[in-house]
Amino acid sequence: MTFSHNGAAGATLATGGSSFITLEQFIIEREAESPGSKGQFSRLLRDMAVAAKMVERDVRKAGLVDLFGETGEINVQDEEQKKLDVLAHEAFVRALRRGGEVCLIGSEEHAEAIPLLFDDCQGKYVVLFDPLDGSSNIDVNISIGTIFSIYRIPDDHVGKVTIESALQCGRQQVAAGYIVYGSSTILVYTTGNGVNGFTLDPSIGEFLLSHPDITTPDRGNIYSINEGNYNSWEPGLKEYIKWMQQEAPDDAPARPYTTRYIGSFVADFHRNLMKGGVYIYPANTRNPNGKLRLMYEANPMAFIVEQAGGRAETGNGPILDVEPEALHDRCPVYIGSPAMVEDALAFLSGERTSRD
Ligand code: AHM
Numbered sequence: 001m002t003f004s005h006n007g008a009a010g011a012t013l014a015t016g017g018s019s020f021i022t023l024e025q026f027i028i029e030r031e032a033e034s035p036g037s038k039g040q041f042s043r044l045l046r047d048m049a050v051a052a053k054m055v056e057r058d059v060r061k062a063g064l065v066d067l068f069g070e071t072g073e074i075n076v077q078d079e080e081q082k083k084l085d086v087l088a089h090e091a092f093v094r095a096l097r098r099g100g101e102v103c104l105i106g107s108e109e110h111a112e113a114i115p116l117l118f119d120d121c122q123g124k125y126v127v128l129f130d131p132l133d134g135s136s137n138i139d140v141n142i143s144i145g146t147i148f149s150i151y152r153i154p155d156d157h158v159g160k161v162t163i164e165s166a167l168q169c170g171r172q173q174v175a176a177g178y179i180v181y182g183s184s185t186i187l188v189y190t191t192g193n194g195v196n197g198f199t200l201d202p203s204i205g206e207f208l209l210s211h212p213d214i215t216t217p218d219r220g221n222i223y224s225i226n227e228g229n230y231n232s233w234e235p236g237l238k239e240y241i242k243w244m245q246q247e248a249p250d251d252a253p254a255r256p257y258t259t260r261y262i263g264s265f266v267a268d269f270h271r272n273l274m275k276g277g278v279y280i281y282p283a284n285t286r287n288p289n290g291k292l293r294l295m296y297e298a299n300p301m302a303f304i305v306e307q308a309g310g311r312a313e314t315g316n317g318p319i320l321d322v323e324p325e326a327l328h329d330r331c332p333v334y335i336g337s338p339a340m341v342e343d344a345l346a347f348l349s350g351e352r353t354s355r356d
């Protein structure tokens with residue numbers, strides 16, 4: 001027995017029943033479907049899951065053992081680094097270093113890419129991640145998470161890995177995923193063959209398949225945006241938000257839509273993926289390229305949402321087609337249910353207005 005995608009009442013996660021599948025079993029079964037696979041990619045996914053469990057352990061006890069608060073350092077994003085940001089970064093780097101499947105790491109919390117070059121390094125993969133997304137929520141017990149993206153290094157980079165090995169456009173991702181440390185801990189990932197979610201059963205320390213084959217609704221009634229920035233938005237975006245706030249009882253679902261904005265992209269994204277909705281972090285006068293990072297946040301979520309039937313756009317084209325110039329690039333993000341992203345684009349281009 002499994003949860004249905006939207007966690008419908010009555011569905012049960014089989015911790016005591018007979019049919020459940022662990023993340024590890026699932027990865028092995030999927031590996032068997034790829035002839036010629038040598039297991040390196042499966043081991044990499046397992047390493048990520050192990051690091052996630054370590055971070056989850058630290059997040060759960062943070063209030064008890066002096067893990068809240070700042071380190072006193074400013075990171076490459078010009079933001080105050082939290083102690084848990086650093087712990088999470090280190091947990092993932094340690095796990096990947098030990099695993100040996102990865103030759104290059106990029107982290108939102110680290111200015112430069114981190115090459116893992118040792119003599120017998122057979123690592124074929126590049127991993128880019130935001131170790132703890134939603135940093136401003138860490139100290140106040142609100143859902144936070146990890147977002148990751150996996151690329152294969154280009155064949156001609158083997159043995160001479162450089163930063164260019166990481167600067168691939170989002171379409172090249174071989175896997176992407178996220179973990180939400182929320183009311184429960186869930187790991188959601190894709191390898192380009194659908195999206196699956198696994199909930200951590202803390203009593204046995206295993207991620208169990210709880211959300212198989214996730215698809216996002218074509219349209220929901222949630223929009224997520226920081227409305228405090230209203231004055232700096234472009235006119236088309238103002239019109240779109242105004243339209244979503246208007247009464248229109250015959251719409252499906254009926255307007256006005258509802259605002260939900262946690263301030264942790266990973267948590268806002270997960271809710272909207274499951275329930276249907278659109279998340280927007282636009283370009284504005286303060287952040288001309290938006291705020292979210294292309295390589296650590298936008299690309300992995302774009303891959304996941306497209307795999308789940310959704311859309312991810314910058315306002316100038318699909319996020320997955322953006323050619324990165326630098327590891328810490330940012331881009332505007334319109335992501336979620338396909339019909340809602342479509343609406344957003346029509347308002348941005350001026351094709352629709354709130355008076356239509
Ligand atoms: P972070 O990776 O340092 O936590 O920053 C990204 C976060 C997102 O999780 C969130 O959606 C956004 O920044 C919130 O920004 P704002 O406070 O400007 O609304």
Ligand code: MG
Pocket residue numbers: 108130132133134265297
């Ligand atoms: Mg982040």
